[in-house]
Amino acid sequence: MAPADELVSVRDLLRYAVSRFNSADLTYGHGTHSAIDEAAFLILEGLRLPVDDINPWLDARLTLAEREKLIGLFEARIETRKPAPYLLGKAYIQGIPFRVDERVIIPRSFIAELLLGGELGPAGLGLIPDAEAIGSVLDLCTGSGCLAIIAAMCFPEAAVDAIDLSPEALEVARLNLADHGLADRIRLLQGNLLEPAGGQRYDLIISNPPYVAASEVEAFPPEYANEPRMAHVGGADGLDLVREILATAGRHLTPGGGLICEIGTGQAFLEAEFPDLPFVWLETAESEGEVFWLSATDLQPSRRD
Numbered sequence: 001m002a003p004a005d006e007l008v009s010v011r012d013l014l015r016y017a018v019s020r021f022n023s024a025d026l027t028y029g030h031g032t033h034s035a036i037d038e039a040a041f042l043i044l045e046g047l048r049l050p051v052d053d054i055n056p057w058l059d060a061r062l063t064l065a066e067r068e069k070l071i072g073l074f075e076a077r078i079e080t081r082k083p084a085p086y087l088l089g090k091a092y093i094q095g096i097p098f099r100v101d102e103r104v105i106i107p108r109s110f111i112a113e114l115l116l117g118g119e120l121g122p123a124g125l126g127l128i129p130d131a132e133a134i135g136s137v138l139d140l141c142t143g144s145g146c147l148a149i150i151a152a153m154c155f156p157e158a159a160v161d162a163i164d165l166s167p168e169a170l171e172v173a174r175l176n177l178a179d180h181g182l183a184d185r186i187r188l189l190q191g192n193l194l195e196p197a198g199g200q201r202y203d204l205i206i207s208n209p210p211y212v213a214a215s216e217v218e219a220f221p222p223e224y225a226n227e228p229r230m231a232h233v234g235g236a237d238g239l240d241l242v243r244e245i246l247a248t249a250g251r252h253l254t255p256g257g258g259l260i261c262e263i264g265t266g267q268a269f270l271e272a273e274f275p276d277l278p279f280v281w282l283e284t285a286e287s288e289g290e291v292f293w294l295s296a297t298d299l300q301p302s303r304r305d
Contacts, residue, residue, distance in 0.1 A: 004067040011058040013067065014039050017074045027221040030083035030106045031091055038084055042073050045088045052095065081222035091144075098146045099175050103168040105231035107146040109208040110284045110291050111262055115147075115154045119282065120260075120293075127258060127280070127293055128204070134158045138197060138252065140207035140245065141165075143231060145173030145186070147206055152182050158203070160186040163196050166230065193241065194248045201254045207245055208262040213238040239266050239273075246274065250299030257296040264290055 007013050017039035032038040040054040046069060049057060062070075076087055083106055085091035091100045093112040100106055114120055120128045128134065134155040139148035142162035152160045160182075164170050170188050177183045189196035193209075211234040224232070234241050242263050249259045260282070263270060267289040271279060280293040 003071055004064060007067060007071070008061050009058070010043060010054065010060050010062065013043060013062070013070050014054065014058070016071075017042065020074055020078060024078045026077065026081070027223045029108075030085055030223065031108060032084065038077070039074070042077065042084050042088070043070055045084075045090060046070050046073050051092060080226075082226050083223050086226065093146055093150070096146075096150065097179075098144050098149075099172060099179065100144055101172060102226065103166070103228065104144040104172045105227045107144050109147060109262055110282075110287045111147055111206055111208055111260055112150050113284045114260065114282055114291065115150050115206075117284075119284075125280070125282070125293075131155050132157050134203045136200075136202045136204075136254075137161070138163065138200075138202040138205045140193065140205060141209040141241075142173055142188070143169050143208075145170075145176045145188070147208060148173070148186050149176060149180050149182055151204070151206060152180075152185050155204070158185075161189055161197065161200065161202070162186055163189045163191060163193070165190070165192055166228065169228070169231075193244055194252055197252050201252055201257070203254050203257045204260070205249055205253060205257070206260045209241040209245065210234045211238045211242060211262070211264045211266065237266070237269065238264060239269060242266070242270065243273075246277070246294075246299065249294075250296060253296035253299065255296055259294045259296075259299065260291060261294075262291045267292075 007016050018035045021035035028038055032041055044051045073087055085100050085106045091098050091106050093107050094116050098107055118124055122129050135158055137151045137158045137160045139162040142148050142164045145162055148160050148162035167190055170190055173188055177186050210232050212232040214233055214236055217232050278298055281289045282291045
């Protein structure tokens with residue numbers, strides 16, 4: 001008897017998927033952190049149900065077609081080792097949906113939590129005292145466009161630019177802009193780091209650049225290796241692009257502007273290399289010392305000489 005004939009409820013399929021995933025020794029980290037979370041996401045998104053809580057649906061009985069679809073997703077997850085968002089074409093950041101496929105890295109930046117959670121505002125660190133005073137934002141290395149879209153939501157008066165080196169990634173970003181009705185507020189630019197910005201200056205630059213060391217990328221499990229390599233590799237120590245951003249971002253910030261940049265676990269290396277830069281490290285629920293803030297004044301060449 002086929003599994004779809006025996007497994008009739010959401011609870012049955014959840015248990016089955018977790019057992020299969022554990023046996024297959026899958027790797028997680030693309031929006032989920034365990035077999036049960038991955039299985040729940042595949043089930044809920046596969047059934048077009050809200051993805052925040054599987055518990056209300058556990059005892060729901062499914063049609064044969066629904067059961068076959070979900071079991072097919074489970075088997076594809078195991079056989080291809082593709083992260084669940086690629087199989088479903090969708091990922092979520094802080095509950096906001098975004099289209100994804102193999103042209104873009106699956107969005108999971110800590111910067112989204114910082115922007116949406118208010119930690120940067122007057123009730124938090126006060127780095128951005130007035131969101132409505134932000135008139136221009138740049139999302140550097142935008143990928144799927146997720147941070148540019150979140151920035152447009154958080155700063156209602158801002159014109160937003162989004163830059164990426166990959167034309168293929170910008171194709172996905174364009175779809176996401178359309179989905180969120182923001183094509184008229186966000187300008188997509190293709191090119192290397194800040195070069196496409198020309199002489200433009202911004203009140204805020206946000207960036208989640210590639211920051212993984214080349215040797216670590218070579219040792220990636222299949223789930224991470226399925227993502228675009230260029231979206232991960234940051235040179236021998238992972239910080240090549242971060243160095244370029246530090247060298248050039250000051251010329252593209254307004255006098256009162258600031259830079260928010262995610263760098264992974266390179267805090268100690270960065271502080272040792274740039275001892276005169278007063279990094280402000282921004283914590284989130286799941287990170288410490290992986291995102292920094294620097295003001296335009298901090299990044300001026302005279303300050304760094």
